[in-house]
Amino acid sequence: MQDPSGSLRKRAEEARRKRAAYGEDIEVEKFDIAPREAPAAESLEDLGEDLKSTLLNSGVVPTGEGRSGSFLLMDNAVVHSSRKEDVEVLSTQQALRKHDWLKDYYWKAVPPDADKYTATTFLENADGYFIRAPAGKRTRLPVQTCLLLGSRNAAQTVHNIVIVEEDAELEVVTGCAAKSGVEKALHLGISEFYIKDRGKLTFTMIHNWAEQIGVRPRTTVIVGSGGAYINNYVCLKPVRTIQMYPTARLEGRDSFGRFNTVAIAHPGAELDIGSRVILSAPQARAEIVSRSITTGGKAIARGRLVGEAPGVKAHLECKGLILKEGGIQLAIPELEATVPDVEMTHEAAVGKIAKDQVEYIMARGLSEEEAVGIIVRGFLDVGIRGIPDNLKKEIDKAISVAEISRG
Amino acid sequence: MLEIENLTVEIGGKTVLRNVNMSVLAGFTSVLFGPNGSGKSSLLMTIMGFSDYRVKEGRIVFMGEDITDLPVHERAKRGIGILMQRPPNLVGVKLEDLVRVAGRGGVTPGDLAKPLQMNEFLGRDVNVGFSGGEIKRSELLQLSAQNPCLYLLDEPESGVDLESIERVGGAVKDLLVGRIGCAGKKSMDGKSALIITHTGQILDYVEADRAYVMCNGTISCSGNPRELLQEIRRKGYEECVKCKILQVA
């Protein structure tokens, strides 16, 4: 571990029981740390049919077609890692052995003692994916990664690092899912993303869990001058509890950050999903767009924009629909400015679907259920507008499969 | 085709229609005149079945069936279609997709859009940022996919520029006398329509056999469309309240 003095370890030990700021407290000890060994797969196509369909539903293409690299973590074991283009795809532990300089990025964006989940992940010396786009390299196709929960009652601990060097461009698609039959488990994931000057990272994460899964991702993104970070998050399937508050720190002048979120809270689920952008350099811009639906679960949409430098411009928009009695929507948009020369706005709305819109579509001959389905799809679609076309198709497909109108 | 019998309607507790009696014959077109706020749109919305419009008394009979309590989509399925004066915005819903589902998958939106010059709007969200005239054309496009038997057209020509009026008028004419017959009817039967108009311009494109005048939530007068229009032009709506030739059904 890159902790010569052992001081990080000490901090993590002390934070082992530290509750997170938000979300239901999960007793991590009640889960078994997921196995670190699993048979490697030469190709994702060698996996069983069952697994392959799980991957496909999470935006991961088993043939690797249309992707510039692939990575699969099953439980805590690296099963597959490959690349086709000039982009580095390794496991984080491998990368740490290979690159001495990586210690300057490892646990530098996310503190190990933030809460019990980061502490556990640190103390497990977690593995995950390491992706690096070399300076000036514009990767044509996305790198796909998949984090699978493969064992019952397992606690998966993941540590990912993505580095986009100067003037490079990279797209990453991550599918997170539970293998069929794994009803109860825990996913803890640290992600530290670094975007250098004029670099661009588009990160799309599709969560595809199961009814009793707990999920606690911890993500921080650091963006340099003229750099851009675009985050798309999609969670349409049932899950027990998700709490996350990914943060982008726009530290370079003229940098840009955007978070798009599309989520459905099914009955019994609590989704506490936030997006935070700290704009600490002049002329930085940010946009947060969230669209959530509840069919009986609790959907909390947090958003926070912090403007700390002149010329900052940012907008936050969260809209929530309640489709069924018993569903709860809680929108918490926050704006903070520490200098006068900023332009920051927000817009939030929660409520039911507009009856006049439903009836308008019904007047064209569609049943109420069909009309609601069309409106809800449109509502969610807005949340992922502007995302790359190939991904949009996959997400559209996921939305239509999600059986939203019936809940 | 359509009979409105003694219809009284409330919206939000306020009576907007009172004892309305009128009819549209199969294969014929009726027009509806009346001052602003008199209840014309309310009547069309009530016939279509929008739930804000509560029928307190009377009934609506369509092709022999009492549809007063049917939900909107059941009325649409039976062959009623509406061009709304102020349709809602459907954020995130592409016009093309709505046209496709309105045509139950059996239409090609691009082909239908051509005569209305709506092709470049197919990829846009329904009604979002559409101009007044564009809304009319978008509504007509949806109706052409839907292909109803009874057209309820709420001011199809208002807000349409002089050039587009040809297109809109032509489209309405095509819809009404087009070749596709109504479900369960002989193809020669043609379609029926109830059209709200202030200017009567639409009469240059479609032949109407009867006109009604709505005043204060009730039908105050009926007669020949062109004659009534002249009457209204000459004397304004004051006259029609005490219309002498009022004839019901």
Ligand SMILES: Nc1ncnc2c1ncn2[C@@H]1O[C@H](COP(=O)(O)OP(=O)(O)OP(=O)(O)O)[C@@H](O)[C@H]1O
């Ligand atoms: N949702 C509503 N709540 C309250 N009053 C309403 C509502 N909708 C319509 N009204 C009232 O009902 C009356 C009739 O309105 P309607 O839209 O039917 O008039 P109209 O004859 O179509 O007028 P115009 O020629 O201006 O289109 C008006 O006084 C209007 O303000």
Ligand SMILES: [Mg+2]
């Ligand atoms: Mg009107």
